[in-house]
Amino acid sequence: MKTCPFLSRTPVQSLRQLASGNGAAACPNASALMSKATACPVMGKALGVRQHHTTSANTQSSEATATVSVDPTTPSTPNAPMKSAMPVTGQTVFDYESQYAQELEKKHRDRSYRYFNNINRLAKEFPAAHTGDVSNRVTVWCSNDYLGQGRNPCVVGTMKQTLDRYGAGAGGTRNIAGNADLHLRLESELADLHHKEAALVFSSCYVANDATLSTLAAKLPGCVIFSDSLNHASMIQGIRHSRAPKVIFKHNDVADLEAKLQHYPVSTPKIIAFESVYSMSGTVGHIREICQLAKQYGAITFLDEVHAVGMYGPRGAGVAEHLDYEANLAAPHAGNGSVLDEIDIITGTLGKAYGVVGGYIAASASLVDMIRSYAPGFIFTTSLPPSVVAGSLASVQYLKLSSKERVMQQINTRLLKARLAELQIPVVPNPSHIVPVLVGDAELCKRASDSLLTDHEIYVQAINYPTVPRGEERLRITPTPGHTPDMTQKLVVALATLWKQYKFKYTQDWANEGGKAGVGVENAEAVKPLWTDHQLLSEIPNGIHQCHCETQNVSAPAGIPATA
Template identity: 65%
Template sequence: MESVLMHAKKACPFLHASSASTLRGLSKSGMPSSRSMLMTRAQECPVMGKAIQTRSFSATAKPAQAAVVPAKKAFDYEAFYSEELEKKHKDKSYRYFNNINRLAQKFPLAHTASVEDEVNVWCSNDYLGMGRSPVLKDAMKRTLDRYGAGAGGTRNIAGNADLHLRLESELADLHHKEGALVFSSCYVANDDTLSVLGSRLPGCIIFSDALNHASMIQGMRHSGAQKKIFRHNDMAHLEQLLQAADPSVPKIVAFESVYSMCGSVAPIREMVALAKKYGAITFLDEVHAVGMYGPRGAGVAEHLDYDLNSRHPTMGNGSIMDEIDIITGTLGKAFGVVGGYIAGSAGFVDLVRSYGPGFIFTTSLPPVVVSGALESVKYLKSSQLERQRQQLNTRTCTVKSRLADLGIPVVPNPSHIVPVLVGDAAAAKMASDELLSDHRIYVQSINYPTVPVGHERLRITPTPGHTPEMVDSFVDAIEQLWKRHDFKRVDDWTAQGGCAGVGVPDAPLVTPVWSDAQLFPNKEAEALQSVLNE
């Protein structure tokens, strides 16, 4: 108002002769603040009315406001989701999941969305078919009736169930260790263990194989520890990295025994020797090996001293298994249920139990699951039949050798995994789809980022339940598929210089983990062969 009055005094004779106090009084003379008597009279004045109109003053004028900036549009979450998914579609890494329902009485058969539509499963990680075994199912039914469905919470809240403690005792004994700890999955076990150790060991450096599983990679990330990656199974590269590290800092060498996408097997003895030489501890993931190798199913580390561990299956027997510091495994593959675990010294296990959030804050496995796992571990400690039959179906009379005879490109490896190289994401997906639709065979395609671009494949895992007739049908279906689409065979990959171990010049001969002597001990071979032919 003061600025209006000052301007008005210059233009109006009446206002020019009036004092400021008089004008101020007029502006407050009983009128609402929005319209004073002074402004009313000014608008009636021929001089001031025009001046006020020219300068856009009014009786109801409000203080000038800054220009209104248009509000920013809210973030479009759905558009973001679509864009990110479109990236997966474009690079052919989008994952499709089929409706597959395994049939307990008929496995490896399963049905699709329609219960009448049965297919043959050739890619299950239930490697021994233990998920359907009466050994597990009968125990689980009894446990369900006695203890119910759930666990009641974390073990911190609901307490330690006797079944959990018994299972951990069996697992510690299996791996020749002082203690074991059961988790909801081995993904959580690996993540928790490496994150706890890496974050609490001062200045820790973790040396990781380039093909280690995502769960191990995640644990290293969560640890915040320095990470050194060595080329897959390359002991010279690992030693080079270990030599460059400060001898006084804690170190972990982390690796797997069987790498599930290529079937390669780690040089465990050499790995342990290097770790000891440079003051590191060893972290061995036996997820794809437990139940499958060794005289009691403890994994590849046990299998390396097969005869010794057969005769003296106890901690301190001098086997390489005793020298490994940490072993992790799963209950969800060869053991047929779900869950994961770690095994090691009593102090190590207690450290992870006390500091691992994945263990502390996750509801424990239900007793019904634990009882099944317990019976499976105990059973496979004494039964070799399932392991031997699976190995025979994989290599001797069957899948690997027969595909090789046809020039189908199987990635060479000494394990039970049968990776068939396709080399293109779209082609691998098409092969999977056609096997299912045309041949009633379920094999999932494996694309990036699980394997590198150009290494796409079908990952096949024969089980003891696959009959010779099923093997015939499978091999015939693969051959038809390769002919129809002219997929590359071994000779084609050789002409290109090789890929993923297929067609590589002067490649070393692959020796299976299971020797013929172990598969056919004494006169048991004839009996085993007769079982296979039943």
């Protein structure tokens, strides 16, 4: 009913009359409803398949006597016209479409089927967007373009000029035709950002994680991978592809990790794979403690900073840089003794806070060269287009200098979390920029998302299984520097209305049930934000910096002077 526009707008009584009435001339043995279904571009095809299967069944007895005769002495003629193929005698052709339908039905039954909304971001008005109807404007509250860099004139202008100069595509893989000076400059910039000797750019960070973990573990004899239980799907896939033994430790549980490391000799190659900011809960990994365990037990560290690059640290290198904020502010490059130097492999994305697309790793020169030489996910993939690489380079350089966007994003996040806490609307507690609002039911979460979009002109996507465990479905909200206080007020009012209208559980309700996903947990410690008050206050007067664009005649974002 929700999917078909004809069914959704036709009264039930009219449907009954059509179903019981006489068929149309084009379909004399069917009801009028069946006639309309036959005319439908979707249902018509389905009915055609059904009719074909019925006809095939009626003629099965005659086909059963047919035989296919092949003369092995007759040479094949490549250019000869093909004869109609017949199924092997006595065997039934597998019903592929039925299998697809069964698998989709499973997703519908367990409420994990994913609906994609038609949302079109408006660059000059972001976080505004329009739906499939260009006149219907909505405010986006769930974008991973955390800092609005996707609309930054410095980034967009650089991409436009590079597109005019170098064209649309890269021309092939890096090995064959796509290794440009821009790729090398971006990799050099990323290596410097993370205090590493080298970096390597991929088509996405999903590919970077998969390719690096699978290749690295396969090249380390007897390697064992220790993986946080809430690691991203790309890391899980890379571990599977490596075929190396894996040990899963409890999420953010350093004691459990150490207990499992103790079962293996120090001489055994080990990789500890974890994240800095876990995107669906907003929790933050214990980077310093895990680095210490890695040294003690002879492991190397693989840190995914996808949801933290651009967001934390004085230059936007991520949580690892942020942990030694003052030291990295005073001496931003490698060798300053910060924990950033201790991590062996860092992966990041260019498609979230940097506002473009692509992924990368940063590590020692020899490790990066080995991945470049062996990883199929890098070798056999067409490289990122020059315009994309140039935009990414401009964005990385810009956020190395400007903290204005990071500060405003943190302020807006604090404001929203505080307002929701006042209303007892349950937010999964965390120290990061993610605002996960717990609903706890897949169907209700989808209903909340739909109602926000249709009734309140607010877009927040529902998050369900397998992205989060069943029973922990949520609305994942991500404030940006572009969200105004009025927008925040409208969102808070809309959520309060939904919680009352649909009788969703408040924080106290979850507490009465013993807590869920960190909400309503008895005697829980207060969570302190990663960005301290002192850091935010110290950055506000200094958060507006020079815009160093890669090309000339590109304007800086509003409010950010492009002075020499």
